[in-house]
Amino acid sequence: MNAAKQACTRFHPDSAPDYIPPAQLANLQLSRLQTIVARAYRHVSLFHDRMVERGITPESITSLAAIAELPFTTKADLRDTYPFGLFASPMEEIVRLHASSGTTGKPIVVAYTQQDLDVWTSVMVRSFAACGLHQGDVVQNAYGYGLFTGGLGAHYGAEALGATVIPISGGNTERQLMVMKDFGVTAICCTPSYFLHMIERAVEMDIDIRDLPLRVGVFGAEPWTASMRKRIETLTGIRAIDIYGLSEIIGPGVAIECAEQDGLHIFEDHFYPEIIDPETGAVLPDGAEGELVLTTLSKFAMPMIRYRTRDITALLPGACPCGRSLRRMRRISRRSDDMLIIRGVNVFPSQVETALLEVEGTLPHYQIVLNRAHGLDQMEVLVEVTPETFSDKIGALEELSAKIEDALEQVLGLRVPVRLVEPHTIQRSEGKAKRVIDRRLPA
Amino acid sequence: MKIQQLSLFSENKPGHLIAPCRLLAREGIDMQALSLADSQRYGILRIIVSDWERAKNLLEAGGFVVKVTEVVAIEVPDHPGGLSAVLDLFEGSNTNIEYMYAFPIMRGGQAVLIFRFDHPDDAIDTLRRGGISVLDRAALDSR
Numbered sequence: 402m403n404a405a406k407q408a409c410t411r412f413h414p415d416s417a418p419d420y421i422p423p424a425q426l427a428n429l430q431l432s433r434l435q436t437i438v439a440r441a442y443r444h445v446s447l448f449h450d451r452m453v454e455r456g457i458t459p460e461s462i463t464s465l466a467a468i469a470e471l472p473f474t475t476k477a478d479l480r481d482t483y484p485f486g487l488f489a490s491p492m493e494e495i496v497r498l499h500a501s502s503g504t505t506g507k508p509i510v511v512a513y514t515q516q517d518l519d520v521w522t523s524v525m526v527r528s529f530a531a532c533g534l535h536q537g538d539v540v541q542n543a544y545g546y547g548l549f550t551g552g553l554g555a556h557y558g559a560e561a562l563g564a565t566v567i568p569i570s571g572g573n574t575e576r577q578l579m580v581m582k583d584f585g586v587t588a589i590c591c592t593p594s595y596f597l598h599m600i601e602r603a604v605e606m607d608i609d610i611r612d613l614p615l616r617v618g619v620f621g622a623e624p625w626t627a628s629m630r631k632r633i634e635t636l637t638g639i640r641a642i643d644i645y646g647l648s649e650i651i652g653p654g655v656a657i658e659c660a661e662q663d664g665l666h667i668f669e670d671h672f673y674p675e676i677i678d679p680e681t682g683a684v685l686p687d688g689a690e691g692e693l694v695l696t697t698l699s700k701f702a703m704p705m706i707r708y709r710t711r712d713i714t715a716l717l718p719g720a721c722p723c724g725r726s727l728r729r730m731r732r733i734s735r736r737s738d739d740m741l742i743i744r745g746v747n748v749f750p751s752q753v754e755t756a757l758l759e760v761e762g763t764l765p766h767y768q769i770v771l772n773r774a775h776g777l778d779q780m781e782v783l784v785e786v787t788p789e790t791f792s793d794k795i796g797a798l799e800e801l802s803a804k805i806e807d808a809l810e811q812v813l814g815l816r817v818p819v820r821l822v823e824p825h826t827i828q829r830s831e832g833k834a835k836r837v838i839d840r841r842l843p844a
Numbered sequence: 845m846k847i848q849q850l851s852l853f854s855e856n857k858p859g860h861l862i863a864p865c866r867l868l869a870r871e872g873i874d875m876q877a878l879s880l881a882d883s884q885r886y887g888i889l890r891i892i893v894s895d896w897e898r899a900k901n902l903l904e905a906g907g908f909v910v911k912v913t914e915v916v917a918i919e920v921p922d923h924p925g926g927l928s929a930v931l932d933l934f935e936g937s938n939t940n941i942e943y944m945y946a947f948p949i950m951r952g953g954q955a956v957l958i959f960r961f962d963h964p965d966d967a968i969d970t971l972r973r974g975g976i977s978v979l980d981r982a983a984l985d986s987r
Binding site: 786791792799822824825826 | 854860888890909911942
């Protein structure tokens with residue numbers, strides 16, 4: 402590789418907006434916001450009616466701060482207008498539809514014009530470039546291809562970057578590992594829980610991922626913890642990068658970690674972030690924790706105004722040593738709708754994960770089972786026994802469950818029983834992990 | 845002199861014990877001894893088989909978590925006081941018996957006991973000095 406080419410792979414030209422001076426960014430954001438609000442007002446009846454109700458017009462948006470006057474949009478709005486009610490473009494201008502699997506009822510449908518797809522590809526190129534990928538990398542894309550945005554989003558981004566893409570999609574873990582080994586894969590895209598599953602299978606297949614050329618994992622589509630990252634990095638020697646996105650906004654590529662791995666840079670030239678108090682809806686300052694709200698600044702087919710993501714995070718104050726001027730958000734380890742209320746105590750599955758990882762040698766294959774008995778919520782944590790934790794002595798196993806129960810009590814403030822179960826009895830995720838089984842009757 | 849014992853984790857649920865037994869039966873592996881330790885929720889199946897490495901590989905391939913522990917097999921006369929004579933040897937010593945169980949089949953008036961010691965090598969010395977017959981693999985297989 403000659404020097405010129407090397408230089409060109411270090412700094413991808415598409416990454417230029419990552420370094421835009423803040424004042425210039427604010428100007429760009431305001432002009433884009435005005436355009437998108439006008440477009441939503443004119444073409445989407447839900448946005449039009451809500452703005453009329455509040456007595457505001459697109460002309461009311463004279464500054465970025467005025468965004469706080471606009472109404473929020475929620476997932477329920479997408480369901481209520483199923484399938485095409487929030488589209489701002491006629492079908493002849495729409496070139497792609499995606500849909501997310503709703504856990505209840507109908508899915509939500511999202512649309513893209515060609516220009517929207519180009520924006521999406523560009524933010525994915527910038528995402529991959531930010532985490533150190535370039536032309537010459539071999540990318541195994543194990544996100545599911547299909548209606549889910551993860552597969553195609555990562556695919557076109559990696560191709561546009563100039564990397565070699567293996568469109569393997571999700572599932573068939575043995576084949577994934579064979580391909581990883583035989584094709585000289587240097588980067589993988591999938592959910593973090595699926596990658597943990599791959600690590601486990603690799604051990605069983607006598608493959609040591611540390612011996613392979615794999616060096617970067619781009620993990621997203623579900624919240625994961627810092628300790629889970631540490632575990633992945635220790636076991637495989639790769640760098641585990643957190644990517645963030647959601648179909649309602651564009652898909653993957655809304656934000657990504659740079660090499661500093663200290664917060665995710667939001668592509669603010671396309672997605673305007675706010676942090677709000679989830680109870681009152683009030684906008685919070687940088688540094689405060691709250692719910693992330695996003696506005697698409699350049700989406701044509703389906704503009705989203707102040708979309709409530711349900712993800713809990715904070716915008717990190719201060720500049721990133723990588724030089725990007727884009728603001729960073731703290732990595733998301735929980736969602737406001739993941740929260741379980743057990744006998745009045747708030748419990749997040751990520752807290753259970755933290756406790757499990759603290760207890761030495763416990764792999765995070767776990768499941769939270771909720772029941773209601775005698776009018777009280779009962780929570781139980783199932784933990785699979787591993788070759789490392791198993792002992793031939795009952796006392797040692799009882800000590801292990803007691804240790805986990807103690808660690809759980811530390812983080813939850815609640816004593817919950819732990820049940821050790823046989824290996825491979827907890828359902829493995831090939832997509833998003835099913836961490837909670839709620840058998841409580843609806844109140 | 846030490847004998848390899850395989851331990852398996854098993855949930856206390858109907859039918860959970862039969863799966864490993866069936867697997868070994870299908871492969872023609874004879875269980876020479878077994879013991880089951882259980883708590884309310886789960887149990888540990890401990891077995892002695894002649895070809896322990898093959899059995900371990902088969903069980904692991906079958907999805908079981910298997911642990912190999914070194915235990916000591918001894919022969920004691922089957923009459924009152926046979927066991928207590930052995931236990932007397934360890935009184936006041938630094939060796940602890942973690943658990944023990946008996947072989948189901950006796951021959952020639954001798955019973956075979958399996959001991960899990962915290963320090964099996966020290967235990968074997970103590971037993972030999974006390975005149976107890978410690979069995980090796982070949983001696984177990986010939987029974």
